[in-house]
Amino acid sequence: MDKKNLFCVHCGKDFIPKRRNQTYCSAKCRDRRRYKRQVDQLASTFCLQCGKDFKPVRKWQKFCSRDCQNFCNNFIEELLNIYTPPDDLE
Protein backbone atom coordinates (compact mmCIF):
# COMPACT_ATOMS: atom_id res chain seq x y z
CA MET A 1 0.00 0.00 0.00
CA ASP A 2 1.21 3.42 -0.87
CA LYS A 3 1.16 5.37 2.34
CA LYS A 4 1.93 8.94 1.49
CA ASN A 5 1.73 11.68 4.03
CA LEU A 6 -0.63 14.49 3.26
CA PHE A 7 -0.99 17.88 4.84
CA CYS A 8 -4.18 18.93 6.53
CA VAL A 9 -5.69 21.87 4.65
CA HIS A 10 -6.86 23.35 7.93
CA CYS A 11 -4.00 23.07 10.43
CA GLY A 12 -1.17 22.16 8.05
CA LYS A 13 -0.14 19.11 10.02
CA ASP A 14 1.00 16.10 8.04
CA PHE A 15 -1.02 12.93 8.39
CA ILE A 16 -1.42 9.52 6.81
CA PRO A 17 -4.77 9.47 5.04
CA LYS A 18 -7.11 6.64 5.94
CA ARG A 19 -9.29 7.30 2.94
CA ARG A 20 -8.56 8.58 -0.50
CA ASN A 21 -9.35 12.25 -0.98
CA GLN A 22 -8.92 12.86 2.73
CA THR A 23 -7.89 16.46 3.12
CA TYR A 24 -8.13 16.91 6.89
CA CYS A 25 -6.07 15.25 9.58
CA SER A 26 -9.10 14.81 11.81
CA ALA A 27 -12.85 15.28 12.00
CA LYS A 28 -12.20 18.24 14.27
CA CYS A 29 -10.25 20.06 11.56
CA ARG A 30 -12.93 19.25 8.99
CA ASP A 31 -15.66 20.68 11.22
CA ARG A 32 -13.62 23.73 12.12
CA ARG A 33 -12.99 24.43 8.47
CA ARG A 34 -16.64 24.01 7.57
CA TYR A 35 -17.66 26.33 10.39
CA LYS A 36 -15.09 28.91 9.36
CA ARG A 37 -16.35 28.84 5.79
CA GLN A 38 -19.91 29.42 6.99
CA VAL A 39 -18.79 32.39 9.02
CA ASP A 40 -16.79 33.78 6.11
CA GLN A 41 -19.82 33.53 3.85
CA LEU A 42 -21.78 35.84 6.08
CA ALA A 43 -21.24 39.35 4.85
CA SER A 44 -20.21 41.85 7.43
CA THR A 45 -22.97 44.15 8.47
CA PHE A 46 -23.37 46.97 10.93
CA CYS A 47 -24.90 47.00 14.36
CA LEU A 48 -28.41 48.42 14.51
CA GLN A 49 -27.58 50.00 17.83
CA CYS A 50 -24.07 51.51 17.63
CA GLY A 51 -23.51 51.37 13.86
CA LYS A 52 -20.20 49.56 14.22
CA ASP A 53 -19.14 47.11 11.50
CA PHE A 54 -19.15 43.52 12.63
CA LYS A 55 -19.29 40.04 11.23
CA PRO A 56 -22.43 38.25 12.31
CA VAL A 57 -21.91 34.78 13.69
CA ARG A 58 -25.51 33.96 12.96
CA LYS A 59 -27.54 35.06 9.98
CA TRP A 60 -30.15 36.89 12.00
CA GLN A 61 -27.66 38.70 14.22
CA LYS A 62 -28.43 42.42 14.21
CA PHE A 63 -26.19 43.69 16.98
CA CYS A 64 -22.42 43.59 17.42
CA SER A 65 -22.65 42.63 21.08
CA ARG A 66 -24.99 41.54 23.82
CA ASP A 67 -24.76 45.02 25.31
CA CYS A 68 -26.12 46.60 22.16
CA GLN A 69 -28.86 44.03 21.95
CA ASN A 70 -29.85 44.54 25.58
CA PHE A 71 -29.81 48.28 25.13
CA CYS A 72 -32.15 48.02 22.18
CA ASN A 73 -34.43 45.58 23.96
CA ASN A 74 -34.70 47.95 26.91
CA PHE A 75 -35.40 50.80 24.54
CA ILE A 76 -38.23 48.91 22.86
CA GLU A 77 -39.62 47.93 26.24
CA GLU A 78 -39.56 51.55 27.33
CA LEU A 79 -41.38 52.59 24.19
CA LEU A 80 -44.00 49.94 24.86
CA ASN A 81 -44.37 51.22 28.41
CA ILE A 82 -44.85 54.80 27.25
CA TYR A 83 -47.31 53.75 24.60
CA THR A 84 -50.71 52.88 26.04
CA PRO A 85 -53.08 51.34 23.56
CA PRO A 86 -56.49 52.95 23.25
CA ASP A 87 -59.19 51.32 25.33
CA ASP A 88 -61.74 51.10 22.57
CA LEU A 89 -59.84 48.66 20.39
CA GLU A 90 -62.08 45.67 20.95
Ligand SMILES: [Zn+2]
Ligand atom coordinates in the same frame (compact mmCIF):
# COMPACT_ATOMS: atom_id res chain seq x y z
ZN1 LIG B 1 -5.69 19.33 10.88
Ligand SMILES: [Zn+2]
Ligand atom coordinates in the same frame (compact mmCIF):
# COMPACT_ATOMS: atom_id res chain seq x y z
ZN1 LIG C 1 -23.19 47.60 18.61
